[in-house]
Amino acid sequence: MKTRLDVTLTVNGERVTRSIEPRLHLIDFLRLELGLTGAHAGCEHGVCGACTVRVNGEIVRGCLTLAASLEGARVETIEGLSDSGEIRALQDAFVAHNACQCGFCTPGMLTTAADYLAQGGAADRAAIREHISGNYCRCTGYQAIVDAIEDAARRRAGGAA
Amino acid sequence: MKWPAFAYARANSLEEAFALKRAAGADAKWIAGGQSLLVSLAYRLQAPGALIDISRIAALHGVAEAGAGLRIGAATTHAKLGADALIGARAPLLAQAAPLIAHAAIRNRGTLGGNIAYADPASELPACLVALGATIVAASPRGERRIAAADFFVGLFETALAEDEIIVAVETPAPPAGSAIDEIARRPGDYAMAGLAAAFDIESGRLAHARLVFFGVGGAPVHAVRASTALTLHGVAAAQAALAGDLAPQGDHQASGDMKLHLARVLTRRVAQAALGPGSLAA
Numbered sequence: 001m002k003t004r005l006d007v008t009l010t011v012n013g014e015r016v017t018r019s020i021e022p023r024l025h026l027i028d029f030l031r032l033e034l035g036l037t038g039a040h041a042g043c044e045h046g047v048c049g050a051c052t053v054r055v056n057g058e059i060v061r062g063c064l065t066l067a068a069s070l071e072g073a074r075v076e077t078i079e080g081l082s083d084s085g086e087i088r089a090l091q092d093a094f095v096a097h098n099a100c101q102c103g104f105c106t107p108g109m110l111t112t113a114a115d116y117l118a119q120g121g122a123a124d125r126a127a128i129r130e131h132i133s134g135n136y137c138r139c140t141g142y143q144a145i146v147d148a149i150e151d152a153a154r155r156r157a158g159g160a161a
Numbered sequence: 162m163k164w165p166a167f168a169y170a171r172a173n174s175l176e177e178a179f180a181l182k183r184a185a186g187a188d189a190k191w192i193a194g195g196q197s198l199l200v201s202l203a204y205r206l207q208a209p210g211a212l213i214d215i216s217r218i219a220a221l222h223g224v225a226e227a228g229a230g231l232r233i234g235a236a237t238t239h240a241k242l243g244a245d246a247l248i249g250a251r252a253p254l255l256a257q258a259a260p261l262i263a264h265a266a267i268r269n270r271g272t273l274g275g276n277i278a279y280a281d282p283a284s285e286l287p288a289c290l291v292a293l294g295a296t297i298v299a300a301s302p303r304g305e306r307r308i309a310a311a312d313f314f315v316g317l318f319e320t321a322l323a324e325d326e327i328i329v330a331v332e333t334p335a336p337p338a339g340s341a342i343d344e345i346a347r348r349p350g351d352y353a354m355a356g357l358a359a360a361f362d363i364e365s366g367r368l369a370h371a372r373l374v375f376f377g378v379g380g381a382p383v384h385a386v387r388a389s390t391a392l393t394l395h396g397v398a399a400a401q402a403a404l405a406g407d408l409a410p411q412g413d414h415q416a417s418g419d420m421k422l423h424l425a426r427v428l429t430r431r432v433a434q435a436a437l438g439p440g441s442l443a444a
């Protein structure tokens with residue numbers, strides 16, 4: 001049983017090793033140890049989705065993930081998804097539809113929306129709402145966010161914008 | 162809130178997990194997906210001295226045919242329950258239940274074993290396992306034992322599991338001819354105010370051998386025996402009436418007891434209708 005341990009993982013393609021306390025969750029690990037402040041800590045008990053990041057290709061709640069459990073894992077944050085260009089079209093759609101006001105929910109929203117598109121999600125408003133149901137936005141009222149994701153899905157399918 | 166401090170170790174085998182537990186004592190808890198445990202730490206509802214990570218133990222992984230049914234590893238995530246082809250074919254009720262649990266990001270980490278060990282009264286999977294007549298396989302330093310789902314869920318957040326036992330797998334029998342799950346929640350992903358998992362046969366256009374198991378209406382899943390019999394013998398209206406003898410729901414912050422009973426009746430009709438096809442209950 002360890003009260004401090006070394007963990008090595010890959011974050012946005014870069015291998016990092018840190019000595020951490022087991023009580024550190026993934027969001028504090030990213031923010032405090034690596035200075036990656038894109039993923040936000042909102043509620044820190046699993047309800048708001050502001051902390052959504054990718055681990056081994058799947059979206060997870062960063063606030064409900066022990067950093068200590070991620071030995072060998074591949075983590076991608078909003079910084080990595082932005083730099084790689086993977087979510088460029090989604091980001092453009094968020095801007096075009098004014099889907100971002102204060103911006104607190106936006107990194108989690110984009111990461112969840114990218115997951116929806118990566119799984120082949122269609123321009124189907126009900127299905128989009130279902131997929132982002134775990135992500136709270138206190139500003140937009142969601143309409144603009146659903147508009148943006150729908151638009152990105154339609155453009156990707158090659159239909160009219 | 163930030164989690165209280167705890168020690169951590171990852172077990173790579175059941176033997177290693179038991180040895181870590183023996184050394185750490187009652188103060189140590191198993192952690193699988195962490196999607197319930199870590200929430201309770203954030204609320205400071207508990208403060209275990211140590212967490213033993215069992216999520217990477219190979220014996221807890223995998224889905225395989227077992228007799229006419231399945232053996233589903235305890236570490237199977239909710240996402241996998243919803244997507245696995247074998248589960249879809251041999252235990253479709255679990256595949257139907259998966260998308261009702263929480264949200265996509267939580268389903269990627271939360272596990273079958275953790276969900277049933279936690280035994281939330283509003284949880285879908287415990288009710289499904291009771292409806293299917295599944296068996297829970299638990300291991301401890303004393304060996305392996307098998308517990309019928311109906312005996313496993315004892316009460317509110319309470320199971321038949323001993324403190325040092327690990328759920329290894331769930332075994333489902335041959336699938337029933339039909340099964341269905343429905344629930345009423347305020348928003349997608351929320352815990353249900355009331356829900357119904359059902360297994361049944363269909364004989365000459367009627368439901369037969371129905372097992373109606375409700376969740377969110379008691380401390381543990383409730384097998385509504387009277388309503389199940391009434392549904393088979395006399396149809397939906399009789400089953401709805403009989404529910405008053407099966408359920409005595411307590412109100413909670415979401416709904417009063419009376420409202421939950423009403424919702425249980427609505428669900429009974431919906432599930433019967435879905436099973437028999439549209440227009441089947443034109444009464």
Ligand SMILES: Cc1cc2nc3c(=O)[nH]c(=O)nc-3n(C[C@H](O)[C@H](O)[C@H](O)COP(=O)(O)OP(=O)(O)OC[C@H]3O[C@@H](n4cnc5c(N)ncnc54)[C@H](O)[C@@H]3O)c2cc1C
Nearest residue numbers: 046193194195196197198263271272274275276278284328
């Ligand atoms: C916002 C939110 C919404 C949710 N909504 C729902 C919902 O609608 N329906 C629902 O059913 N659930 C819901 N959940 C809970 C979710 O399903 C959890 O994933 C699940 O209950 C616990 O599984 P886990 O693997 O994460 O377990 P953990 O959190 O790791 O563990 C839970 C408990 O089980 C014990 N445990 C874990 N694995 C084992 C094992 N193999 N053997 C013995 N003991 C074990 C742990 O010691 C702990 O006490 C929700 C969670 C959140 C955060």
Ligand code: FES
Nearest residue numbers: 042043044049063
């Ligand atoms: S900060 Fe993780 S869900 Fe709110």
Ligand code: FES
Nearest residue numbers: 101105137138139
């Ligand atoms: S833009 Fe402010 S919370 Fe969503």
